[in-house]
Amino acid sequence: MTMKMFVGIASTGRSTIIEAALQRIAGQTRPADRVLVCTPDNEEYAVDEAAFGLPITHMKYRKGSCSQRNAILDTLASESGILLIIDDDFLLHPSYLARLEELATRHADVALFNGTILKDGIIGPGLSVGEADAILSGHRMDTGAPPRIADRASAYGCNMAIRLEHSRSVRFDENLPLYGWQEDVDFSCRLSRFGRIVETSAVSGVHLGVKHGRTSGVRFGYSQVINPIYLARKRTMRLGHVLNIVARNVLMNTLRSTRPEPYIDRRGRLKGNILAARDFIRGRIDPLRVLQIE
Missing domain, CATH: 3.90.550.10 (Spore Coat Polysaccharide Biosynthesis Protein SpsA; Chain A)
Structure with missing residues (x-):
């Protein structure tokens, strides 16, 4: 068949x-x-x-x-x-x-x-x-x-x-x-x-990796940190992988924020990373919070 x-x-x-x-x-x-x-x-x-x-x-x-x-x-x-x-x-x-x-x-x-x-x-x-x-x-x-x-x-x-x-x-x-x-x-x-x-x-x-039509830099940066932590709590992402992916993204956004690539909003992503870190410290691990960020 x-x-x-x-x-x-x-x-x-x-x-x-x-x-x-x-x-x-x-x-x-x-x-x-x-x-x-x-x-x-x-x-x-x-x-x-x-x-x-x-x-x-x-x-x-x-x-x-x-x-x-x-x-x-x-x-x-x-x-x-x-x-x-x-x-x-x-x-x-x-x-x-x-x-x-x-x-x-x-x-x-x-x-x-x-x-x-x-x-x-x-x-x-x-x-x-x-x-x-x-x-x-x-x-x-x-x-x-x-x-x-x-x-x-x-x-x-x-x-x-x-x-x-x-x-x-x-x-x-x-x-x-x-x-x-x-x-x-x-x-x-x-x-x-x-x-x-x-x-x-x-x-x-x-x-293709087309850049237009994607999420804003700040929102994406927020999700870069909060989403993996949320998935670790669900036990669908290993803790080691979470630490690696979050640390790598935050470090890359920090290092390149002074001279960002023309096709990536590094400063926006870094701002989103910081907002997510603040929420994590306060115990707010909710990926839907990104919808409240402009």
Whole structure:
């Protein structure tokens, strides 16, 4: 029996980027059975879906990466198969869905697959669609050798293929609002009760790392500190990892606040770090507090 393959995209304020992602989904050698796009309920959606020839379902829901992804999962609650959740600026290699289907059929013990990121624009100023296409077209899969599959403690959220049968009782934590910093770690930790979390070389893509449409520097800086501490209390993030990620981000924001990169609001992030540290000292560990910060 053929496995159903779904693609889900949660997006905010980036219609042009969604179109680039949809074009690469339309170019898959194994067509998606359904593509679900969720945008905020207070935002205009201006994508010409008919231009892609895809079975697209568009929905509107409360703004936030976690809440929008949950709306997609809820829509597929009665379905079986694989849901590939991608960021709206993640461009798939043409063979992604075909090879993912083969892999998921052979490895029934896996609950979540992470594909290989050929280049991640989030590290740096970001990539253009043209640069990403050049990387994708130049990448050749070695079909003769078995793909690498490595177990991971957590997933990276820009491309996560979830086995829907295992996600019936697992949802993204909507207490992590807006960008949902570290929501992928929390979600994959809870999903790991049902199967392995793996990274594989069998499927790949490019993450543009588009900067516009993201959370403000102050808000993001607040989440950089509070969200990991909150997840440590939930026991979905190891304390050592929390200390490492918080210390690294605060140190980087401090060191680069005097000469920040033009594409990162280091001073805003540092201010958010300080606000979060104050709340932590006062015993206020609530990621939703970020919504009160301008």
